[in-house]
Amino acid sequence: MPFTIAIDGPAASGKGTIARALAQRFGFLHLDTGLLYRAVGAMGGDPVAAARALTPEDLLRPGLRSAEAGQAASRVAAIPEVRAVLVDFQRRFAVQEPGAVLDGRDIGTVICPGAQLKLYVVARDETRAARRAAELGVDPTEMLAQLRERDARDADRATAPLRAAPDAVVLDTTALTIDEAVARAVALVEDRLSAQPAP
Ligand code: CDP
Numbered sequence: 001m002p003f004t005i006a007i008d009g010p011a012a013s014g015k016g017t018i019a020r021a022l023a024q025r026f027g028f029l030h031l032d033t034g035l036l037y038r039a040v041g042a043m044g045g046d047p048v049a050a051a052r053a054l055t056p057e058d059l060l061r062p063g064l065r066s067a068e069a070g071q072a073a074s075r076v077a078a079i080p081e082v083r084a085v086l087v088d089f090q091r092r093f094a095v096q097e098p099g100a101v102l103d104g105r106d107i108g109t110v111i112c113p114g115a116q117l118k119l120y121v122v123a124r125d126e127t128r129a130a131r132r133a134a135e136l137g138v139d140p141t142e143m144l145a146q147l148r149e150r151d152a153r154d155a156d157r158a159t160a161p162l163r164a165a166p167d168a169v170v171l172d173t174t175a176l177t178i179d180e181a182v183a184r185a186v187a188l189v190e191d192r193l194s195a196q197p198a199p
Pocket of ligand 1: 073
């Protein structure tokens with residue numbers, strides 16, 4: 001049975017970095033589901049039609065990592081029909097052998113409620129803003145306001161709000177280096193893998 005790792009959490013908490021590192025370490029596939037919403041937001045026009053027309057090339061569009069693309073993503077991500085269109089693709093991705101890591105907002109709660117490991121990655125608001133501002137070369141104070149606005153929109157929406165699954169392990173990366181955060185996540189995966197029934 002494929003091993004699925006679901007990683008959720010607020011903006012710039014370290015989800016993506018941990019997800020990429022776990023995928024590399026265990027030879028699993030990785031899907032940054034935020035990129036799907038960023039691409040839909042960037043395509044313009046009717047968001048539901050854009051979600052239906054989404055191709056892998058759309059995920060390579062330049063500028064998808066910008067703060068503006070993040071805001072546009074969280075607006076289209078609040079539309080239930082947009083989310084519904086993207087569910088099947090994500091669920092199919094999640095069950096590929098030998099395993100898959102998906103990071104986003106609703107992976108443990110909606111997309112993969114049966115994932116073998118669910119992580120909910122958090123960090124202090126100011127820490128997240130400083131990290132993302134450094135990444136994008138923008139002002140940290142403005143970034144803090146933007147992240148808070150986006151988190152509030154993501155957490156308050158009616159469909160698939162940002163929330164930890166009841167059985168998620170919370171990982172606070174505020175005081176951790178990347179290596180320390182990854183090491184904790186690796187230990188959790190190893191623990192769950194060793195508890196898996198033999199194939
Ligand atoms: O990297 P960062 O955490 O800043 O954002 P992201 O993961 O690229 O997600 C961008 C936006 O897409 C989020 O603010 C959410 O509104 C939306 N999103 C979502 O609704 N569900 C997901 N599974 C992933 C992203």
